[in-house]
Amino acid sequence: MSANTIADNRHRHNLEAMTEIWLFGYGSLLYKIDFPVLEQRKASVRHWVRRFWQGSHDHRGTPDAPGRVLTLVEEQGSLCQGLAFRVEPGVFEHLDHREKNGYLRHCATLLFADGEQTEGLLYVADENNAAWAGPASITRIARQIKASVGPSGRNEDYVLKLADALRAFDYEDEHVFSIERALLSE
Numbered sequence: 001m002s003a004n005t006i007a008d009n010r011h012r013h014n015l016e017a018m019t020e021i022w023l024f025g026y027g028s029l030l031y032k033i034d035f036p037v038l039e040q041r042k043a044s045v046r047h048w049v050r051r052f053w054q055g056s057h058d059h060r061g062t063p064d065a066p067g068r069v070l071t072l073v074e075e076q077g078s079l080c081q082g083l084a085f086r087v088e089p090g091v092f093e094h095l096d097h098r099e100k101n102g103y104l105r106h107c108a109t110l111l112f113a114d115g116e117q118t119e120g121l122l123y124v125a126d127e128n129n130a131a132w133a134g135p136a137s138i139t140r141i142a143r144q145i146k147a148s149v150g151p152s153g154r155n156e157d158y159v160l161k162l163a164d165a166l167r168a169f170d171y172e173d174e175h176v177f178s179i180e181r182a183l184l185s186e
Contacts (some may be wrong), residue, residue, distance in 0.1 A: 004100050005080075005129070012105050015089035022120030023095070024110050026082035027070035028158060034098075035091045040066040042169060043084035043110045044184055045122065046152075048072040050080060050173055052141050054125040055133040058101045059152040060145075067148030067155035068133055068141055070162070070176075071103070071125040081171040084110045084120060095123070102129030142182035156183055 015021060022037060023029075024045055033040075039084030054071040072080060092105075103123040110120045127134065136144075148155035163180040166173055 003102055003186065004037075005096075005102060014092050015049040015092060018089050020088055022110055022118050023085045023087055023091075024082055024108060024120055024122040025085060026072060026080055026122070027162060028171070029085070030083055031161045033085070033092050035085075035087065037085045037087060039086035041084045041086075042081070042113045044079050044081045045072075045108050045110060046079055047074055047076055048080045048108075049078045050175055051135070052145070052175070052179060053132070053134055053136075054102060054129075055131040056101060056148070056150060056155065057131055058113055059150050061148040061150045065148060066131065066133065066144075067150055067158070069155075070160060072122065081169070081173075084112065084118075097134050099123045101125075102131040104129075125170045138178045138182050142179050142186070146183055146186060159183060 015158065024043060027050065049072065050070050051073045052068040052070055053073065054069050055061065055064045055066035056069045057066045060069055102125040105121045106124050108120060108122050109117055111117045145155045145159055159176070159180055160183070163176055166176060
C-alpha cells in the first residue's frame with residue numbers, strides 16, 4: 001500500500017448519508033485539534049495500544065530522514081485511552097489529508113467513562129504501508145525521534161506534547177512515557 005492513503009480512506013467508508021460521526025483520537029489529536037468539534041469526551045478502545053512504530057515522512061520527518069509517530073497496534077486485553085470527538089462527516093476531508101501517511105480509517109467501539117459506548121472511526125497505520133517503521137527498542141526509537149525534524153516541526157516536540165496531554169487527562173502510557181524519559185535524559 002502506498003504511504004498516501006487519502007483515496008483509500010475516501011473509499012473505505014461512505015459518510016455521505018451521515019450527519020455526524022464519532023472519531024477516536026489517541027496521538028496528536030489529543031493536543032492538536034485543528035478541526036470543528038460538536039462534542040468531545042474522554043473515551044477508550046479495547047485491544048489496542050499506542051506504539052511509535054509508524055514512520056513520518058510528511059510531518060515530523062522527511063523521506064530521507066523519517067521521524068516516528070504513533071499508531072495503534074492490536075494487543076488482546078489492553079485498553080487505549082484517548083478522546084472521542086463527535087464531528088460532521090466533512091471533517092474527514094481535512095483529517096484524511098492530515099493522516100495520509102499510511103493511516104487507514106477503521107471502525108471501532110468507543111467506550112466512554114460513564115459506561116456508554118458507540119461506534120466510531122479511528123486511524124491506524126500497520127505493517128502493510130510504505131511508511132511503516134516497525135518495532136524497535138525504546139533507545140533506538142528515542143534516538144530516531146531526537147534526530148528528526150519535518151514540516152510540522154521537531155519530532156521530539158510531538159512526544160513531549162503528547163506526554164503532557166496524557167498527564168493532563170490523567171492517562172498512563174508506559175510506552176510514551178518511556179520514550180519521553182529517554183529523550184529528556186539525552
